[in-house]
Amino acid sequence: MSEKLYSISVEVNGVARSAHVPARLSLVDWLRDDLRLTGTHVGCEHGICGACSIMLDGEPVRSCLMYAVQADGHRVTTVEGLANPDGSMSVLQDSFCKCHAMQCGYCTPGMLIAAKGLLEANRHPSDTEIRAAIGGNLCRCTGYQQIVDAIHDAARRMASGAK
Amino acid sequence: MKSAPFEYLRADSIASACEALRREGDSAKIIAGGQSLVPIMAMRLVRPSLLVDINEIAALKFIAVERDAVRIGACTRQALVERDDALASRVPLLRQALAWVGHVQTRNRGTLGGSIVHADPCAELPLAAQVLGAKMVLRSSSGARTLAAEEFFTGPMVTATDSSECLEEVHWPVWSEPRTGCAFTEIANRHGDFAMVSAACQLALDGEGRCVRAAFGLGGVGQTPLAFPRLAARLLGTKLDEAVVKSVAQDAAAQTEPGSDLFATADYRRHLAGVLAARVIRAAQEKAGGGK
Amino acid sequence: MAEEKSPSGFRYIGTKRRTKEDPRFVTGRGHYAADIALPGMKHIALVASPHPSARIVSINTKPALAVPGVLYVLTGEEFQGGTDALYVGVDAPKVTRYALARGIVRYAGEWVAAVVADTRAIAEDAAELVEVEYESLPYVIDPEAALAPDAHLVHKAHGSNVLYHRKFVWGPVEEAFAKADHKLAFRATWGRSSTVPIETFGVAAQWDAGTGLLDIWASIQMPKFPDQAARALKLPGNAVRVHFDVDVGGSYGLKRGIKHTVLVGFLAKRLGVPVRLIEDRLENMRGGDMHGPDRFFDMQVAFDRDGTIRALKIRAVDDVGAYAGRSPLQLGKPVGAICGPYQIRAIEYEPTSVMTNKTPQEAVRGFGQAPTNFALERAMDRVARYLKMDRIELRRKNLIRKDQFPYLIPSGTSYDSGDYHAVLDKALAAIDYPALERERDEARKAGRLAGIGISTCLEPSGGNTSFEILFNPKNETTTWMDSCLVRVDLSGSITGLMNTSSSGQGHETLVSTVIGEVLERDPAAIRVIHADSLSALPSNSPVGSRMAIMLGGAAAGAARKIKDTLVAIAAHNFECSPQDLEYRDGNVNVKGVPSKVLTWDQLVEIAHRKYHQMPPGIEPGLQAKFVWEVPTGPTVPTPDGRVQMYPCYSFETHIVYVEIDPDTGKPSLKRYVCGHDCGVMINPDIVHGMTYGGIAHGIGASLYEKFAYTEDGQLASGTFMDYLIPSAMEVPDIHIVDHCTPSPLTTFGQKGSGEAGYLGAPAAIANAVNDALDPLGVSIDTLPMSHLALWERISSAAKKSA
8 A cells, every 4th residue: 555645846946946745755754865955954943943944935833733745836935045145145144153043053054044033033133032933943953042143133134224 | 653554535625534534434533734643643542443634724814803703713723823923912821832832843743732632631722721711612414513622521532523524623711901921830850851741821900909810720639621611710800929820820730630650740740730720820910911 | 154253363273154064954864773774784782681680591582583584693612702701991801702602691781692684673573572580699789788798799700799899098188087077977878870962873884704804884983893893793993993973973981882883783794694782772771781880989078167178088889780891990090180170189089980780880981080070069159158158158179270370189190271160250251140149038038949059060071081090000091192183285275084983062163163264274174074984094083072072183283294394385386485485365475575476376386296396305295194192191190199180270160049939849940050261262152052051961961860770770860751861841041151260281272171061060959959959958969960869868857847
């Protein structure tokens, strides 16, 4: 008994991707294992840690809490899609490096997605707003301090027009 | 933690979703935001044979502000409900409750209706529905029926919805009193965690600060979210002085039947119920422009 | 961004510089175990015991094997027949441990069978179909119950639940207790928590029958990992190649995964296909064998009315769960800092390592030091409270003074250097302590529960393994070296080779900074690669806050050899003595004659191509290795158990302000300052980051995190919904104040810092909470101090007063 496959078309980081997937395949497993976009990470598979955060139609969501088949017809952005069109690091990515907002790097893609979602909605976030925005992303290395610093730094640079 | 196999149907209309539910019976399950369902499917605690996806049904996503009520489509994302200013001015308790629901990422995907049908007795939206007396419109192939919150929530993770029904929309009453205030609070271990106890209140005051309308309730301390209409009635006509609020809150706490778990004993929950009930009543009063 | 000048006069060391690792992580190009995809790779799911203790009556694998896509189901019977038991850290040879149980299961979650299938989902489908018949057996969950004479034996063949017990007496303890003005006793309990990295453990393996080589990619941070894997697999060491270039998604000491690796290696060889096991979170929490210390301390303190601490008696009982591994040794490392930063001249220490039917314990950040520091710091605060003495004054009085270093403590370890009073003063100034006291007192007047907590703690660093020989005389390990190889290629580019994997510590940055410093070349252009175990020099991996010291020292040693070679080449060509030359930015010129110079490129070319210009006796090519021993070495203990533990001692003082809602018990950390001295920092951003992270981890251990067990032996907090890792909403803004007392023992004066923050945070937070509870006349000495536990203390006080 082989599982029924469903055909899907998803725009991933600006590229149309088509596949036939079993219904139970999670979106994060499809991105990682089938598309080999391994930048998005799996931490808990039950919606708490935020390591698998991606943008779905421009909003951060947890990709372990969606089935790939549900993404059919939608637009997904992963960490691999955060760079500038010329391939250089975005301000946000650069600020994370500048402030050393990571250690092991495992939660980092999810943090970047959460931060991007915040900065797109709020150009001048306060400390509290930043902490709330990344409150659903667990990090075990940094104590969050340098992540908060990096998001402030990116907000400042973006406000002065940096890309 | 991979879900057990299932088949998938992307419903394009409420009718087609209802038809699938009728056909499959108990073994089908609706997925809305999936923020509670997918984890328990990943843990294989729930194994539907068919998952009926209602996320693409445009007719289930709306916020309609009317004179006496706001109607919200069941599959409206929590983030949209939270952001809607027109809604926030008519049913402000929703925005307040949503601030406690999960995290940005889960509210972006999670739906209003999904949380209500999931009926976790600790969850925020079911408590808000219970306190305000929201009405749930349930649709099946054989028609629609409307249930008030008090009939709708029947137990922990159990509602009066039958397996052929799909929640279509939720009607939230709008209070017309000019001096209305509301508050929501809870105690959880971490921000965004399931509440050990939650509390919600909405009040209206007259020009002299007397309470003319009141509703409050508690979550996490019973089989369902609890509302206390009789106790709320004791607030009416008072200026919500300390003694009244305290006694109402204590009586509410005494009426709860909380359970114990890893994080909270029944005693602790009952105690929190009294504390939080008093706090939300007081906070709602302040929002309504009363008190000091 | 402008680079700041190093405060220590170095060119690169100590300056704010970007790390080498971060760019790959922010672009999604990290390379973790779960990213390994080998052609034809199969996936493993595990069948776990639902019982805390049971006999396996039978296992029927047929229904699972019938699932399409299932390749194999391995049981303990076959597995234990084909492999050797895993290493045990103490002398307990009958406490045998394998990845798959045979005959008896000893904890709920213990692996019983492994299913190999085309996908992980199919493997899980089939795992559900493996039929295991169990016969339930008695079990013991509570460590004190496990010590009782009639207790159920977790390992019958061992004859006792005690893995290790000894009473050490260092100095005139009884005399001090007899003569002291006062004594007090209390119990401090450290809850079962762990580092719980966001990445679970993962390992992939591939057997090449043609070469007879087993390749392993794993998420590891473990000394002697390749050797232990090979030994358990009954393979020669050179038949196992562990790839250290796998990024590890967090570890903090924990990522050992040896049982997983032996299982996967066995299956890869047995089946002839690449096999991968990525624990899911449920497997990880229950059966991943990654819980941390679960320990209580019966503390006795003898002290005088002026606050002088004369002696301590410490009985420590640690529940390691159902199997041993290295976990009993986590009672051993604290021997090297058993009196903390204080002048306490007599100490009795009685560690007991006991087994129960719970998930086994693994190494956690600080290797047992954080719980010990917590108990010591609670003792200091209790003494201050008893004497009605200011806690800071009490500490100042007992702290070892700057002029007393090197300072020999009663248990035989010499502390290298420090200025504890200065760090404490800096931290007090940074938080404006008088203002903080006023803030607390105002809050109290307003009816809130408010408290200030202080801790002054040590971080032993430069990890060696003296505790192994101390706790097991049969284990005569007295070297714990680390190494580096530096190569300069024909193009003049520099490559450093390190010999272990990294889990966020920034070793590539460390090595390139140190090489750049010595060779005066830009670290940004220096590449650092991770060897595999067959091409590696000896390493004991990044444990015990050792890499700044050990890998840093090794990299410096290798770079100095390169520098010496370059100078020797120049001396030969200028026909002068090396003393007549000066080395600048990689070029060598005759002193005082800048024009008489051989440039870096010229020197490199000579070394690689012009043998006729090479001095005699120097190898052509340009590479150097350096193997460095821990500065003080691991030493052989005296008969009474005195030993030099780690060489270097970093110091941290934490000051935290907490308020607790008196009506709900909910705590919130309002202000946090940490004064920190780890000698010369190689990269301040990395050091600060680890310290912030350690504090957050300490907040978790003190207020939130616990692997709780039900009375019937089931793990009650096996998901991230109930094992509560603090988020950015629970961790406050943290302010770190640096101080630098160089170590006299290390290359640049550096000390270790990988465990910083965690070693003092729980102690400070516990002291703050107790300060807040003090006006109520109640206290709490059990971690984690959950909302519930705090409310119960508060309400017991209310009942008392009513």
